Amino acid sequence: MNSTNDGADALRLDGVRKDFGERHALQALSLKIAPGEVYALLGPNGAGKTTTLNLILGFLDPDAGRIEVAGIDVARDRLGARAKIAYLPETVMLHPQLDAIENLTYFALLGGRRIDASQARELLRQAGLQEEAHARRAGGFSKGMRQKVGLAIALAKDAQLLLLDEPTSGLDASAANDLSHGVRAASRRGVAVLMATHDLYRVKDVAHRLGILRAGRLLTERRTSELSASQIEALYLQELDAADPAPAGAAAA
Ligand SMILES: Nc1ncnc2c1ncn2[C@@H]1O[C@H](COP(=O)(O)OP(=O)(O)OP(=O)(O)O)[C@@H](O)[C@H]1O
Numbered sequence: 001m002n003s004t005n006d007g008a009d010a011l012r013l014d015g016v017r018k019d020f021g022e023r024h025a026l027q028a029l030s031l032k033i034a035p036g037e038v039y040a041l042l043g044p045n046g047a048g049k050t051t052t053l054n055l056i057l058g059f060l061d062p063d064a065g066r067i068e069v070a071g072i073d074v075a076r077d078r079l080g081a082r083a084k085i086a087y088l089p090e091t092v093m094l095h096p097q098l099d100a101i102e103n104l105t106y107f108a109l110l111g112g113r114r115i116d117a118s119q120a121r122e123l124l125r126q127a128g129l130q131e132e133a134h135a136r137r138a139g140g141f142s143k144g145m146r147q148k149v150g151l152a153i154a155l156a157k158d159a160q161l162l163l164l165d166e167p168t169s170g171l172d173a174s175a176a177n178d179l180s181h182g183v184r185a186a187s188r189r190g191v192a193v194l195m196a197t198h199d200l201y202r203v204k205d206v207a208h209r210l211g212i213l214r215a216g217r218l219l220t221e222r223r224t225s226e227l228s229a230s231q232i233e234a235l236y237l238q239e240l241d242a243a244d245p246a247p248a249g250a251a252a253a
Helices: 049-056 078-082 100-110 117-126 142-156 173-188 200-208 230-242
Strands: 011-020 023-034 038-042 064-069 085-088 160-167 192-197 211-216 216-224
Touching: 011 049, 023 064, 023 192, 023 211, 023 216, 038 173, 038 200, 049 064, 049 100, 049 160, 049 192, 064 230, 085 142, 100 142, 117 142, 142 173, 160 173, 173 192, 173 200, 192 200, 200 230, 211 230, 216 230
Parallel strands: 038 192, 038 211, 085 160, 160 192
Antiparallel strands: 011 023, 011 064, 211 216
16 A cells, blocks of 8 residues: 555645634644545544545635645645545435435436446445345435445545545444445545544554544554554554643644
8 A cells, every 4th residue: 555645645635724713623734645545534522533524625725735636736626626536424314205226326416427226236235235225215224324325325426535524423333344344345446535533443444544633633643554453542542642631622832
């Protein structure tokens, strides 16, 4: 896995700063993700994870720094950059009257891609949705099932960067495991993944690298292959303890 800067990064943030009034939500954040690499952004509430995703998506403008998605400068070409991104929000909203296949084909079309039912079935399978649910109305779906359809919608876009915001929050272990399979399948196809998460145990399973964010600062980055799941948890707690004890997001020099 190549995460050095060779000009082929799927995502690159350089010195990104975002303030909300007096509050420094992000301070000089720099990170790079290579094609096919899964990067977990860990951090407590208010660390700046969602702000990071919103800046990458172009929903917010940075106060300083530069963001590139597949080589496209988000500040110069917001729509061009967004076309390279698939985004799975924490809560996936589906049309309750449509079944999983219909939802997927409908949202894929909205995203600019026409897919047929057999392609839809394959994407739903990759995203971990069991066959018997493919033709069921989404109105009766659990959160985990909606997340899987959401992941299939994201995969349908054929994007180079997949952004996930708390993808496993509120999911049971089996649903979270299925979703992790889907993320790994995307990674194997060369899609880079940035996953904002609190789910430390899943990180070892899914991510190649992790970064720990606190109060808008990236405290450390590590390869998950170098750490066991319990070492990841220990590192997380140690980094947060060692960090400036100022409240998360409070103004700092
Ligand atoms: N629109 C906004 N206006 C003012 N402050 C904001 C806004 N959005 C985020 N913040 C602040 O910026 C900081 C970072 O918030 P952010 O939502 O990015 O954190 P997070 O790591 O995603 O947290 P969580 O895990 O709770 O989702 C917090 O202090 C938050 O209060």
